[in-house]
Amino acid sequence: QVQLVESGGGLVQAGGSLRLSCAASGRTFSIYTLGWFRQAPGKERAFVANINWSGSSTAYVDSVKGRFTISRDNAKNTVYLQMNSLKPEDTAVYYCAAARNYYNSAPITYDYWGQGTQVTVSS
Numbered sequence: 001q002v003q004l005v006e007s008g009g010g011l012v013q014a015g016g017s018l019r020l021s022c023a024a025s026g027r028t029f030s031i032y033t034l035g036w037f038r039q040a041p042g043k044e045r046a047f048v049a050n051i052n053w054s055g056s057s058t059a060y061v062d063s064v065k066g067r068f069t070i071s072r073d074n075a076k077n078t079v080y081l082q083m084n085s086l087k088p089e090d091t092a093v094y095y096c097a098a099a100r101n102y103y104n105s106a107p108i109t110y111d112y113w114g115q116g117t118q119v120t121v122s123s
Contacts, residue, residue: 002026002112004096009117012086016121020081022096022114033099034072034079037107038092038119045095047105049081059105064090086121094119 008020024031035050049060049070058070069082079096094117097110 002028002031002098004098004112004114006094006096006114006117009094009119011120011122014086014088014121014123016086017082017084018086018119020083020094020096020117020119022079022081024077024079024098028077030100031098032101033103033110034070035097035099035105035110036070036079036081037095037097037110038090039095039116040092043092045107047107048094050103050105051079052103057103061105083119086119088121088123090119091121092119093117 003025004022006022033050033052036048037045038048039045051058051070051072055072067085072079096114098112099110102109
């Protein structure tokens, strides 16, 4: 099993920045991909960004390209999401997820999920 704990969410004004962190514990050697997803009220959970275990590959949804950066520190078993130039439409609960076997954006391919952290961007 892998446990994921997110932190760093909060309330920020439009144009501001936040950095989300996700600490992994347990059988972390089994993780191939770490990703961030978000779910806004009344909407389905959606892919935001992911990174493979070596950090050599990253991917982003188009709406956050150039504003968000995903990174990881394997020594700390932690993945980060730096969010800059935040917009009200970025408001959502952000979830960290880990996949054992795949590197893609489909939520169904992720095996472990954190509890989520709220990000609210005011206009």
